[in-house]
Amino acid sequence: MAESVQDFLKRLFLRAVEVADPMQSLGAFLPEKPAGRVVVIGAGKASARMAEAVEKVWGPCEGLVITRYGYARPCEGIEIVEAAHPVPDEMGFVATKRMIELVSGLGENDYVLALMSGGASALLIAPAGEISLAEKQAVNQALLASGAPIGQMNVVRKHLSRVKGGQLAAAAYPAKMLALLISDVPGDNPAEIGSGPTVGDTSTTADAKAILEQWKIEVPASVQQVLAAGSGVLKPDDEKLSRVSNVIFAAPSQSLEAARTLAEAEDCDVEILGDALEGEAREVARAHAELALSRQSERPEGSRPLLLLSGGELTVTRRGEGVGGPNAEYALALAFALRGAPGIHAIACDTDGVDGAAEVAGAVIGPDTLARADKAGADVEEALLTNDAHRFFDTIGDQVVTGPTLTNVNDFRAIWIG
Template identity: 50%
Template sequence: MNTALPPFDPAMDVAAWLRRLADVAVAAVHPDTLVADLLPDPPPGRTVVVGAGKAAAAMAAALERAWQDRCPEAPLSGLVVTRYAHGLQGLDAECSTIEVLEASHPMPDDLGEKAARRMLEAVEELTEDDRVIALISGGGSALMTLPAEGISLAEKQAINHALLRCGAPISQINTVRRHLSAIKGGRLAVAAHPAQVVSWLISDVPGDEASLIASGPTLPDSSTPADALAVLEQYAIAIPDSVRRHLQESCDAPSPQDDAFVRDDSVMLARANDALDAARQAAEAAGVTVSVLGDDLEGEARELGRGRARLALDAPAESGGPRLILSGGETSVTVKGGGRGGRNVEYLLGLFEALEGARGIHALAIDTDGIDGSEDNAGALFGPDDWIRARELGLDPAEYLSRNDAYTFFQALDRLIVTGPTRTNVNDFRAILVLPRTS
């Protein structure tokens, strides 16, 4: 992938320049560039790898490659689970000692449940001489769904479906997931005790709290079952009797003071800020003034887009040259219609509607994992000329927003960005490029 950015020229293909900028951001947080230097010396006993998430397969391949270079005689085994089509198919990478499984995301399925059971089995009967390396990235919570005792997979699926549609932030969603799980919230690490557990993390959560990534299967959790129950009640989500009973009576969540965590360690490999910083440096080297609004922006996607429109419209007065406004985080979408979409295209459509074709403003938004919601696109982009094209095609932004149909809107404009799985995940990457009014 060519991630170099040419010097910016307003006469160039601005859409192509923005696409290259997104490539820079994603490349900076890919496991291939992150794992090799972290490899610890082999322990006296076994090294067992477990993991889950959209980056899990690429992390496993990078780990195994570094392991074979440094300590090929030391035993290595294990398994990771990733989203369908996010494995190693079509890549110049392979795993021979770490098994790569695939399961459903964002809606969990029985293969994710089986993968979680197999991970618990893989760490059983380990000793102090053994080590577990846990490869954890965003998406892992849905991919290793093992319901707590007394709760069925169907009940967890129904609750997960409702949470994804109600507009709740990911922190609240994962609070519920942890407390309905037999493997999350540190339970995988407890199962591996007394072996040391080293967690390698790629963060997809605003604020980069390690215990929230993939609902923290190897890290202690400070939330309570009462917190999870409060989330379900806040969003008026139907609560089966078995779930309510579990949350009211459960007290088995591992404590941060549990002996199982004393020898454990965690390393943050990549986060949204790393992607934004790489993009900022590349854009500045290309002669563009850059503002970074933050890597942890949340809220309703369309409303955040509308708010960014006001900022973009004011930007030309603050800079005589091109200005780039970057942000990351994870927005929410309250689903009220039956259209096709994802949080990045919904954000963009809110921005597009509010700008009304303002001159000189271009924008891009993608999910860094290559999949925006459950569609086949990473996101989309637009320029000022697309407002005229939309009107000529009879596309009303407000109408498409009313049914959460931003995918169809940008598809009609031929502005969807389709990358396929990137095999990393630090959430959203958003860029607004504002050109001088005289350009």
């Protein structure tokens, strides 16, 4: 292999991102443009790219899409609004209100195309009851810092919203709706993608309360009142969801398979550990370090390199005030656990190009990571203690920076064992 191992791992990551690009994958799932009024709506980090892909096939369309700051794309008819993620802001709040107004009052002969991807939970912001935007922001921040898995976070988000848990689709009823989804959630459950604005849900306000209690998140009286009174989340069999079709057209499994194909073509053996891994980033990293060392010891001398691939969504329980994210923390904890083991390299990145609290996709590590860090004055144990993984990798030049990838199929991890 002429290129370095780390460059090869970066190429695998970029291939995983490429196959999830809506410009490459969405068109095959679009029907012919219906006659009559067609309204395109959407939210998420990939939604503007999805809108761009729609207009490439259908031409200019009426509509409104909300994406993350820096993720806008040029569209002829569909309006693109940028807002904050992962903590919502006023721009998202105002745009969500306009989106609800846009689809309300549509008739049964009208057609709505909904484009949803990861990030919609923060970008579609319409607090229920008397919950203020500031209060919703505070709850979001507490959830993100708690270490709660994404599925639990989304249950709470749904029951504090007027748009999630099928409520956006209900606002458009009786219009017919096709929702095209990019999955960024373990298990690819449509109800969890962006907190399911077009999908009903079986969870209850009691479930939301239990999650808040489990993770010791204190909430204001307005939140308590909404959870006591009952939310507007729809059950999956609700009549107002009867004209909705939800279709996932890009998912983590497809990206891992694309990486597998590329790696095998480059004379590597491949083992996929799963596309739906969850858990605390540093704990998963320790387990993967043990697995990598075990696999290395089992392989006969002269074997082809082995690649361990995995996806899913890891979490970080915030302990310090550093700049970090789950992929960088995974990479940091993996390097620490491997202790410079020869012949093992790895990459961990978020396919949306943003890992946690920095505009950085993730990081790469190798046998010399800890030695170079020590020489540069970067303390791995201190960085783990303070959740400061991004600053650590910035110091030694091992961050992976892509800018907006315009898609989002969750984490991508690869461990190369030589």
